[in-house]
Amino acid sequence: MNLLLLKNSDFVSENRVELSGRRLKHLNEIHHACVGDTLKAGRVNGKMGKATVLKINTQSAELEVSLTEQPPAPLPLTLVLALPRPKMLRRIFQTIATMGVKQLYLMNTWRVEKSYWQTPWLQNPAIEEQLLLGLEQGCDTQLPEVLIKKRFKPFVEDELGHIIANTQPLVAHPSGGLPCPMGLNKPTTLAIGPEGGFIDYEVEKLENVGFQSITLGNRILRVETAIPVLLSKLFS
Numbered sequence: 001m002n003l004l005l006l007k008n009s010d011f012v013s014e015n016r017v018e019l020s021g022r023r024l025k026h027l028n029e030i031h032h033a034c035v036g037d038t039l040k041a042g043r044v045n046g047k048m049g050k051a052t053v054l055k056i057n058t059q060s061a062e063l064e065v066s067l068t069e070q071p072p073a074p075l076p077l078t079l080v081l082a083l084p085r086p087k088m089l090r091r092i093f094q095t096i097a098t099m100g101v102k103q104l105y106l107m108n109t110w111r112v113e114k115s116y117w118q119t120p121w122l123q124n125p126a127i128e129e130q131l132l133l134g135l136e137q138g139c140d141t142q143l144p145e146v147l148i149k150k151r152f153k154p155f156v157e158d159e160l161g162h163i164i165a166n167t168q169p170l171v172a173h174p175s176g177g178l179p180c181p182m183g184l185n186k187p188t189t190l191a192i193g194p195e196g197g198f199i200d201y202e203v204e205k206l207e208n209v210g211f212q213s214i215t216l217g218n219r220i221l222r223v224e225t226a227i228p229v230l231l232s233k234l235f236s
Contacts, residue, residue, distance in 0.1 A: 001137075003040050003042050004027075004063075005023075005041075005044060005135055005136050006041060008044070012062075016064055016065070017051070019061045019063070020060050024060065028056070036052065038050050039051045047069055048069040048139070050066055051064065052065075072139070075102070076186060076188060077100075077231070078188070079190055079192070080160070080189060082107060082194040082198070084195070084224070088223060092223070092227060093146075095134065095228060096144060097132075097137075099227075099231050103147075106149065107149040109199070111198075112194050131143055152202065156205045157205070160206075161209045164211070168212075169191075169212065170213075171191040171192075171203060172192045172214055174220050175197075176203075178214050179214065179215060180215065180216055182233050183235075184234045185234075192226060
């Protein structure tokens, strides 16, 4: 936990918080926090700064906070992702939050198994939990927005054209396309398919609304690997 992330419910007054549960355990067992210690802190969807320990034991901790700094700038990216296997999903939520993605669309494709949509990891509390862990790791406070689209064709034909407006729309595909650009650093919409990639019909549909196909080369990467590789290339 590189950032002590505070929720609105933690505040007992304007500049004091009380903590218990996972974060208290981390303070005690990892930071070995004592009265007077100062930690890097931030308020969810708010500012960052510091928190000073006023009281701490195994039951609770009380801290005084001063939050005056803005969180880091987000990536200028909208990520459109075919729903991955559930066991990958938690790591991906953490990864995108850590790397500064603020808008994620999860969509259905032909290679996405129907059972994936039944995973409890798509419930809002489970999503938020993983996003918060990612923000703690990346020292950020701004929660990403996660939107779920279960019908590929209506989403692409009716909505995606508006989403990609004023951005550079790119679709990552294992075969074909131009080499992935580097240091793009401008508003971008990036579509990434499931394991094995999009089928040809899906790539064609995306290209019809304005996407350009890009590739990382001949090696086939897992989705959880492709995401940080693509983001690190596109945004220096």
